[in-house]
Amino acid sequence: MSESFDAVEIIAVKRDRHELTDPQIDWVVDAFTRGVVVPEQMSALAMAILLNGMNRREISRWTNAMIDSGERMDFSSLSWATADKHSTGGVGDKITLPLAPLVAACGIAVPQLSGRGLGHTGGTLDKLESIPGWRADLSNEEMMAQLEDVGAVICAAGPGLAPADKKLYALRDVTGTVEAIPLIASSIMSKKIAEGTGSLVLDVKVGTGAFMKSEAMARELAETMVALGTDAGVRTVALLTDMSTPLGLTAGNACEVAESVEVLAGGGPSDVVELTLALAREMLVAAGKADVDPADALASGAAMDVWRRMISAQGGDPDAALPTAKETHVVTASASGTLTRLDAMAVGVAAWRLGAGRSRPGEQVQAGAGVVMHAKPGDAVTAGQPLMTLHTDTPERFERAVAALEGGYDIGTSAMQPVPVVIDRIG
């Protein structure tokens, strides 16, 4: 840093609706990482960014400054081309589990750095940790070796990747400044660009169970991230996908692993299969394998083979029985007709309250907890039939989970068409 700035002056620039210069952005991100800009200053700046916005240049520079706060990974020594996927998070979103081995089975390596769940959205690592023996923490060397050997790895991001983002995200989480598109986009993309993937497919969710409740907001986020990735030389595309209803028939940890294995075995719920294949096709096209049909790798069992090798490589036993919860409670249909709505947020909160999710970072989750659905929107139901089965080790949780589901579904008299999973493609 050759220049030095004053934090209050930089806050005032954004407060007064002006543009931050490149050197101002470089300085403030670096100084925040070093502790020279204190948290109360960065949170005021984050609120000013949330309310007054940043333009493309500012977001791009902010992203680069966060990348420069840490290490960059480099997959150029691999014999594989690489593609990665990022989902903005939803309920029942286990897609990473079948997707990573499926794409690897098609010849493209998938270095999937994942996170843990918070609130009503589940975390990929929490789900995989329900497999006995499986571990999320790999060294960079272990990750590279597994990628070369198996072609797929799903593990925790190390502390060296974009430390500015880790510090800023923790601050935004307690200061009401998470919901800023420039900060969401730069947070996601700084990690993905630093990770060094050659191609990236973004699954931007929209609906009640998603972070973005409106399609306009989701579209703006998707367009911002595609531009950031493209500017950084990463072939990037985004799918806008529906999260008004949960994905598949399970929301939890072990139950989502089981459903993913069903998909890898050639079965599974149609929406999960559809989205897995759609994302796999985008990853293959982005990585230069447009001629390969991932449906073949599902049908042939090749994807399942990679799954077993991927789980084993990280200490997991792919044949071990998955944990189950001690107690169950059945929610039944109150009327006969068509299930016209099953709200993703209601199911997500119910699963969280059953013990599948956590309220703050570091909390333990229950491997067996969650919601298993017996009907999805469009299905006919009869009064008294099971709609959902709730699972938990701690039955005192049922009451609050049932309360979360109240008003979370509708049973109507007319038939309805299911909502398509993929709403649009951007990039």
Add this chain to the structure above:
Amino acid sequence: MSESFDAVEIIAVKRDRHELTDPQIDWVVDAFTRGVVVPEQMSALAMAILLNGMNRREISRWTNAMIDSGERMDFSSLSWATADKHSTGGVGDKITLPLAPLVAACGIAVPQLSGRGLGHTGGTLDKLESIPGWRADLSNEEMMAQLEDVGAVICAAGPGLAPADKKLYALRDVTGTVEAIPLIASSIMSKKIAEGTGSLVLDVKVGTGAFMKSEAMARELAETMVALGTDAGVRTVALLTDMSTPLGLTAGNACEVAESVEVLAGGGPSDVVELTLALAREMLVAAGKADVDPADALASGAAMDVWRRMISAQGGDPDAALPTAKETHVVTASASGTLTRLDAMAVGVAAWRLGAGRSRPGEQVQAGAGVVMHAKPGDAVTAGQPLMTLHTDTPERFERAVAALEGGYDIGTSAMQPVPVVIDRIG
């Protein structure tokens, strides 16, 4: 507090342009004072308030919550009615010094809790501390006794008055959130209402040397404060006054005391006399003494008598020689003509750089440092005549002070009318 809230939810209310409820305001101010709401959360909320505003009810409740964080003083046991004045701060603004004894000489007690200077604006306590022996810190009992005995006291506010405001102001100062009218108004009025004065006259300054650069902003601040005072049962009126040029012919510490004594002796610059009398009349009217003319108390020497007793009561020697600076530097007129502009901010920054002001709380100031002006806008000047004399103990400061004055004045060829000091009256 019977209810408990979540800081992030309260930040989100204001972030999303909604109104905070009374219980939310009570909780967040109290929880911030207790350290439950952490600084990074309050600074995000302050930025959201700055950008999205608060309505009258919210500002009033916020003010009350800050008052409730500490003690309330009570002057009802005095045999005097009370009136106080608050200035939003300017350059050469020594008005409190002649005003407090003048109003007391007219039969209304003045409990003036004052502050220290920061940046380009001077502080009343810093000025008075140039009088040998004078002390700013009084106990509540000493203050009450002096008020009853002398009728005027100018001292530091104790730590018990609106501690929430002290903590919040320190935070706003480092987070770019000072410039929020709801927060400025509630900060000033919480202290003045907690102090317990019966009447209050606000001197809201507008112009380059003032905090409010535009008349519209100054007017909004004045109206907000008058409404807050009135709602709290304090008879409150505001004068909008000019701060595009310094008040009087001095900006510093001891030099401003000397000029104040000139006014009390019946002389002094006309703008200082005019504003002192205008504010005194407002205070007398508000406190029920509309029939008394303060000009009489200046002419008779009654105000000077109270000044001497007031200074003596706080350990000062009203007859002692005031400190003078070791070094002087004369700035001369570069042309002949009429001085058409003398910028308050330029003079304020010059005085600050000469050592009369401080850059951060707690810094020492020089008693003898400052700027003595030899001409004011409207005066004829000839090339080479002294325009200003700069005073400091540390001559290496002259260079930066002279630089601050560059472009800070204009000499024209046409005559001009001086700008009136009092722009408007609100209340």
